Amino acid sequence: MLKIKCPFCGVRDESEFSCGGEAHIARPTTDLKLTDKIFSEYLFMKYNPKGVFLERWCHTSGCRRWFNLARDTVSHEIIEIYPMGVFPKTVKGKKAYQANWRRKSKYEAVSKPAKRTKK
Amino acid sequence: MAKLNIDRGTRAFTRKSKRYSIFSIAKNAASYHQKWQQAWRHAEPKSTYDAVIIGGGGHGLATAYYLANIHGITNIAVIEKGWLGGGNTGRNTTIIRSNYMWDESAAIYEHALKLWEGLSQDLNFNVMFSQRGVLTISHSEHELKGMSRRVHAIRLNGIDSDILSPSEIKKLVPTINIDPNIRYPVMGGFIQKRAGTARHDAVAWGYARAADELGVDIIQNCEVTGLRRNGNQITGIQTTKGFVKTSKVGCVVAGHSSIIADMANIRLPITSRPLQAIVSEPIKPILDTVIMSNAVHMYISQSDKGEMVLGAGVDKYNSYAQTGSWTIPEHMVAAAIDLFPFLSQLRMLRQWGGIVDTCPDASPIISKTDVKGLYFNCGWGTGGFKATPGSGHVFADLIANDRPNPIALPFGLKRFETGYLIDEHGAAGVAH
Numbered sequence A: 001m002l003k004i005k006c007p008f009c010g011v012r013d014e015s016e017f018s019c020g021g022e023a024h025i026a027r028p029t030t031d032l033k034l035t036d037k038i039f040s041e042y043l044f045m046k047y048n049p050k051g052v053f054l055e056r057w058c059h060t061s062g063c064r065r066w067f068n069l070a071r072d073t074v075s076h077e078i079i080e081i082y083p084m085g086v087f088p089k090t091v092k093g094k095k096a097y098q099a100n101w102r103r104k105s106k107y108e109a110v111s112k113p114a115k116r117t118k119k
Numbered sequence B: 001m002a003k004l005n006i007d008r009g010t011r012a013f014t015r016k017s018k019r020y021s022i023f024s025i026a027k028n029a030a031s032y033h034q035k036w037q038q039a040w041r042h043a044e045p046k047s048t049y050d051a052v053i054i055g056g057g058g059h060g061l062a063t064a065y066y067l068a069n070i071h072g073i074t075n076i077a078v079i080e081k082g083w084l085g086g087g088n089t090g091r092n093t094t095i096i097r098s099n100y101m102w103d104e105s106a107a108i109y110e111h112a113l114k115l116w117e118g119l120s121q122d123l124n125f126n127v128m129f130s131q132r133g134v135l136t137i138s139h140s141e142h143e144l145k146g147m148s149r150r151v152h153a154i155r156l157n158g159i160d161s162d163i164l165s166p167s168e169i170k171k172l173v174p175t176i177n178i179d180p181n182i183r184y185p186v187m188g189g190f191i192q193k194r195a196g197t198a199r200h201d202a203v204a205w206g207y208a209r210a211a212d213e214l215g216v217d218i219i220q221n222c223e224v225t226g227l228r229r230n231g232n233q234i235t236g237i238q239t240t241k242g243f244v245k246t247s248k249v250g251c252v253v254a255g256h257s258s259i260i261a262d263m264a265n266i267r268l269p270i271t272s273r274p275l276q277a278i279v280s281e282p283i284k285p286i287l288d289t290v291i292m293s294n295a296v297h298m299y300i301s302q303s304d305k306g307e308m309v310l311g312a313g314v315d316k317y318n319s320y321a322q323t324g325s326w327t328i329p330e331h332m333v334a335a336a337i338d339l340f341p342f343l344s345q346l347r348m349l350r351q352w353g354g355i356v357d358t359c360p361d362a363s364p365i366i367s368k369t370d371v372k373g374l375y376f377n378c379g380w381g382t383g384g385f386k387a388t389p390g391s392g393h394v395f396a397d398l399i400a401n402d403r404p405n406p407i408a409l410p411f412g413l414k415r416f417e418t419g420y421l422i423d424e425h426g427a428a429g430v431a432h
């Protein structure tokens, strides 16, 4: 059983939370131009490491708010808890972010909002 | 639904001297069972193989056995990082059935069930396949309606499936409470009578012994740590016992599939989650069928030793620790007691977890990859034990002929690009 420190409510038992899976998956912005293969990487393929994993959790039976968690999938050690919309700060958390294959994927390269061309 | 003639192979156990039989038992009894031959050799890796199977679970061993027995490819090795069947094969609750709704699933699970029906003879090893029936009960009008739709779909594929009324269920399972005024009233159910259970370790051992007999090297305590490729072609594997040259690699590592895929820089839609089971202290025989309830979310059977075997759904987060969270067994036991109140008197003996390879559509992957000579068989998640013979059978065919046969074809990785998913989550809605 994990003990998770909700950033809003404090330490609670795992059973109060639900896990929302992998964090920091960016949606491709130029979908219509993507091949099915590249879009399927975004939609279906998973980063499934044996080691530090960045994931989203929600305090469903509490404040119902979302946050991010860096957790080791072997020891279950919680390394870092950080807000939605920001990146991990710990060394292990940063490394886990970079180790994810998505950082080098074709789809993520087109998931940043396209730059407007000047008229 | 796709159907294939079941080729059981002809090459195994042609040497009578090695067969188990009533005579070999009598002969060995005379020497106080001190002289039984080794079931399989203790092999060390050779430098080159025609094909290597990674993972010595049931699926990997079955693949090797059928490669040798049907396709005559015998210069092969099964490489296992721990001991045979120490993964999910030896951790599962052994439910076997083929009553799936989609045609693609029905085809592969029924293919497997047909192989199960002759497996002990094929392997000359008693896998204790017991067709005791799997009964799924329903607790509401709506569930019952959904069930009858499923039963008819399953029957259209020629697979046995019957609806039972509460009184018929009571006759089959005298310990069940069919009073309509309980919290989860039993409104009816459906049964596959040809379904049942088998002895998990025996499946691994039986396949290992038969494959070894055909010359397959079974290498334990040897972990695959890397894949080597030349351009787009697999050329070998790196292991803790050195480099092994081969041009065909079949990966059958269940919860560790993503780790091997990473070595080849390919992507899989797999997440690794713990799935748990518990068994009680042994009691006298009271339940000779398998019972599942989707609404209460548990399933239960009684082992030959007399233990009540309980299982439920997967844990909610990714993990490679073969334990799982305590909340799951807590729910499992609560659900079991709702259904069978007398269980509250029992002490639970053991709890464990296995790391299952769940797939977005709850269907397996039996596929070639973008790397030539690299094949994956994974994604069986919470319910692959029942498929063991069928999975090995079609995977061996894929590796030998470098093309999927009609049963394996729908389970390719391509389905995640084409959108042709085989959504068993929605269709069956049952675990295992």
Ligand SMILES: Cc1cc2nc3c(=O)[nH]c(=O)nc-3n(C[C@H](O)[C@H](O)[C@H](O)COP(=O)(O)OP(=O)(O)OC[C@H]3O[C@@H](n4cnc5c(N)ncnc54)[C@H](O)[C@@H]3O)c2cc1C
Pocket: B054, B055, B056, B057, B058, B059, B060, B079, B080, B081, B082, B083, B084, B085, B086, B087, B088, B089, B090, B091, B092, B093, B094, B095, B096, B222, B223, B224, B225, B252, B253, B254, B255, B256, B275, B276, B277, B311, B352, B353, B354, B355, B356, B380, B381, B382, B383, B384, B385, B386, B387, B432
């Ligand atoms: C608790 C539980 C209950 C279940 N109940 C049922 C059920 O009732 N019915 C059903 O049909 N299914 C059930 N399942 C699912 C079923 O157990 C699996 O789908 C099936 O056994 C998978 O078999 P496998 O041979 O593919 O995998 P495994 O038996 O897990 O074999 C994979 C092997 O690969 C090895 N390996 C991993 N990485 C490496 C490496 N790098 N190098 C070398 N070897 C490696 C592992 O050590 C392991 O032995 C259950 C699973 C669990 C955990």
Ligand SMILES: [Zn+2]
Pocket: A006, A007, A008, A009, A010, A059, A062, A063, A064, A065
């Ligand atoms: Zn909270």
